[in-house]
Amino acid sequence: MSASRHRAEWWITGPSFIWLLVLFVVPTLMIFVITFRPSDPWGGIGDGWTLETLRRIFSGHYGAIIWRTFWISAVATALCMALALPSGYFIARASLRWRSTLLLLVIIPFWTSFLIRIFAWKVLLHPDGYVKQALVFLRLMDADTSLLYRSESVLLVLVYTLLPFAILPIYAAAEKFDFSLMEAARDLGAGKIRAWLRVFLPGIQRGLVTAVVMVFIPALGSYVIPDIVGGPTSEMIGNKIAQRTFVDRNLPHASGLAAGLTLAVLAPMLMVLYMQARRPASKQGAR
Amino acid sequence: MESFLEFRDVTKSYGRIHAVDQVSLTVKRGEFFSLLGPSGCGKTTLLRMLAGFEQPDQGRIFLDGEDITDLPPNRRKVNTIFQNYALFPHMTVRENIAFGPRVAKRPSGEIHEEVERMLALIMLEEHAEKYPHQVSGGQKQRVAIARALINKPRVLLLDEPLAALDLKLRQHMLVELERIHDQVGITFLYVTHDQGEAMSLSDRIAVMKQGHVEQLGRPAEIYEAPVSSFVASFIGDTNFFDGEVLDTAGTDYLRLRVEGLPEVWCYNDKKKNIGDLVHLSVRPEKFRISKDVPSDEPNLNSVQARVEDIIYLGSLTRFRVRAGDVLIAVTQQHSRFLLDQEPIQWEDDVWISWHADDSYMLDRVTPESPGTNGDVGS
Numbered sequence: 001m002s003a004s005r006h007r008a009e010w011w012i013t014g015p016s017f018i019w020l021l022v023l024f025v026v027p028t029l030m031i032f033v034i035t036f037r038p039s040d041p042w043g044g045i046g047d048g049w050t051l052e053t054l055r056r057i058f059s060g061h062y063g064a065i066i067w068r069t070f071w072i073s074a075v076a077t078a079l080c081m082a083l084a085l086p087s088g089y090f091i092a093r094a095s096l097r098w099r100s101t102l103l104l105l106v107i108i109p110f111w112t113s114f115l116i117r118i119f120a121w122k123v124l125l126h127p128d129g130y131v132k133q134a135l136v137f138l139r140l141m142d143a144d145t146s147l148l149y150r151s152e153s154v155l156l157v158l159v160y161t162l163l164p165f166a167i168l169p170i171y172a173a174a175e176k177f178d179f180s181l182m183e184a185a186r187d188l189g190a191g192k193i194r195a196w197l198r199v200f201l202p203g204i205q206r207g208l209v210t211a212v213v214m215v216f217i218p219a220l221g222s223y224v225i226p227d228i229v230g231g232p233t234s235e236m237i238g239n240k241i242a243q244r245t246f247v248d249r250n251l252p253h254a255s256g257l258a259a260g261l262t263l264a265v266l267a268p269m270l271m272v273l274y275m276q277a278r279r280p281a282s283k284q285g286a287r
Numbered sequence: 288m289e290s291f292l293e294f295r296d297v298t299k300s301y302g303r304i305h306a307v308d309q310v311s312l313t314v315k316r317g318e319f320f321s322l323l324g325p326s327g328c329g330k331t332t333l334l335r336m337l338a339g340f341e342q343p344d345q346g347r348i349f350l351d352g353e354d355i356t357d358l359p360p361n362r363r364k365v366n367t368i369f370q371n372y373a374l375f376p377h378m379t380v381r382e383n384i385a386f387g388p389r390v391a392k393r394p395s396g397e398i399h400e401e402v403e404r405m406l407a408l409i410m411l412e413e414h415a416e417k418y419p420h421q422v423s424g425g426q427k428q429r430v431a432i433a434r435a436l437i438n439k440p441r442v443l444l445l446d447e448p449l450a451a452l453d454l455k456l457r458q459h460m461l462v463e464l465e466r467i468h469d470q471v472g473i474t475f476l477y478v479t480h481d482q483g484e485a486m487s488l489s490d491r492i493a494v495m496k497q498g499h500v501e502q503l504g505r506p507a508e509i510y511e512a513p514v515s516s517f518v519a520s521f522i523g524d525t526n527f528f529d530g531e532v533l534d535t536a537g538t539d540y541l542r543l544r545v546e547g548l549p550e551v552w553c554y555n556d557k558k559k560n561i562g563d564l565v566h567l568s569v570r571p572e573k574f575r576i577s578k579d580v581p582s583d584e585p586n587l588n589s590v591q592a593r594v595e596d597i598i599y600l601g602s603l604t605r606f607r608v609r610a611g612d613v614l615i616a617v618t619q620q621h622s623r624f625l626l627d628q629e630p631i632q633w634e635d636d637v638w639i640s641w642h643a644d645d646s647y648m649l650d651r652v653t654p655e656s657p658g659t660n661g662d663v664g665s
Contacts, residue, residue: 178371178373180369180371180373181373181375181376183338183340183360183367183369183373184367184369184373184374184375185375185386185390186339186340186359186360186361187338187339187340187360187361187365187366187367187435188361188366188386188387188390188434188435188438189361189387189390189391189438190361190386190390191359191361194390198386198390199375202375202377203376203377205377
């Protein structure tokens with residue numbers, strides 16, 4: 001009985017397991033492996049093993065770009081959370097009819113191609129674009145300052161792109177949150193802000209963690225956005241990986257950077273998993 | 288005692304529905320006061336306005352002489368026990384209880400002492416470090432009470448606090464609530480739809496219906512002397528009779544013509560005159576039921592009837608008897624050893640009798656109130 005059920009579980013989860021194994025785990029491991037292979041002059045992978053790539057990566061001037069990748073991603077995550085928290089809260093509190101409309105508005109941008117939306121930002125921020133024109137007209141900036149090709153523009157478009165991924169998990173958690181807890185907190189003497197901080201935020205903790213992960217990790221690996229609206233001073237690690245792959249045609253070097261990025265993403269993920277596994281008691285439902 | 292808590296002409300509407308319609312009532316210091324009524328009668332809205340979760344459209348609310356109508360919930364010296372307890376799931380029992388004093392920034396030594404005292408009051412010392420989902424329903428209830436009481440509220444608001452508990456636990460918590468009320472001596476405002484809870488706990492009860500107070504009084508007053516058919520049938524079971532006054536026989540008693548029954552005598556406390564219509568409520572336990580013809584006492588009403596249904600409940604038996612077209616619910620208390628008596632059985636012809644003083648004349652009949660005549664089941 002139990003054995004047959006076990007077998008049934010394997011049949012059900014098997015396909016997705018195989019899918020992930022073939023298309024995610026194996027390629028990721030291949031990237032790690034290629035890091036220790038030499039490059040050949042024709043852009044391929046040579047024979048034998050070498051630490052040359054690691055040596056070059058550590059002696060290369062990656063400090064600034066890693067730091068920039070990290071802070072742009074961190075600030076983008078912080079901004080997304082700051083915007084998504086009130087949005088998710090108000091969508092969850094809205095009447096049922098409004099709720100579906102608001103959710104639709106959050107999702108609508110996905111109906112347009114990602115690339116086209118990024119290009120649209122380029123049009124908006126372009127020196128001839130109306131955002132720039134309007135700001136100059138209002139004397140909020142002078143005509144020589146560029147809105148494009150800087151870290152701030154990368155940040156802006158990152159926040160724009162990733163915001164729905166923060167709003168949706170926060171909304172999902174807030175929608176399940178028992179708002180009588182907020183009344184209880186107010187009743188026990190807490191002001192509005194304190195009730196929010198002490199009761200609402202801990203109550204949607206899982207949603208918050210999901211939102212941070214869903215924004216921070218794609219931000220770390222972003223490549224298209226800094227490539228299109230960023231400039232030489234706002235490159236991120238993703239751009240470097242692309243450059244090593246397509247321009248320098250040095251696959252081991254690109255693999256080394258990608259492996260480093262993968263490790264950087266895995267570390268916080270594992271930490272979150274560990275923390276959630278360690279304190280299961282406080283995460284259960286209310287009743 | 289002076290009025291301690293006062294609702295003055297309080298009105299609250301949702302759209303076109305008057306949830307609370309010009310309610311005025313006062314509660315005394317230290318009183319156990321209940322708001323009793325069916326769902327949608329406005330009792331919870333009244334409580335939520337006192338807690339500060341809802342704003343009245345009109346009227347003021349006073350607590351200890353102070354107008355609190357416009358204060359936010361966190362600045363009112365009242366605390367609420369919510370129906371689902373609303374314990375914070377991410378905090379332990381201890382942290383839940385300490386929430387109020389922590390928010391009030393009281394010194395931590397003092398908080399610790401107070402929490403210990405509260406844990407002792409609710410007898411949950413050994414569960415202090417558990418999370419709410421790890422304790423039982425009754426324990427959650429007690430944590431909610433401690434979490435509210437630690438703030439030393441002037442009024443403790445209880446919103447159907449026992450509704451989520453099973454019968455056994457509910458009876459236990461009734462005793463517990465009474466004990467805690469006696470021990471802390473603060474004013475309790477208790478909202479319930481359960482007449483049994485309200486009757487057993489309260490000093491006074493306000494029976495509410497469709498946004499207004501139908502009757503306010505001590506439990507016995509409300510049970511014995513209901514003002515309307517609504518109150519009479521909501522609190523306990525009763526029989527209704529409509530009659531026309533035939534004779535005022537001196538001044539104290541009336542002779543009535545009641546459809547389907549012989550002439551009925553009743554006490555004339557409402558000063559009715561010949562030709563007036565009156566509505567009587569007679570509680571099932573006011574009847575005497577026997578197979579013998581009742582003795583001919585003055586002012587004793589006797590009706591011959593046939594037994595249609597019997598429910599034996601040990602301490603008492605509920606009968607449904609038919610007199611002509613009229614169904615009457617009768618309960619008989621078994622104060623004597625039952626097996627020595629000749630039992631009344633189905634289809635038996637019996638006499639039921641009641642004293643003219645034991646029927647109560649209602650001020651008004653509420654059309655939609657459920658008639659409980661002959662409804663033995665409840």
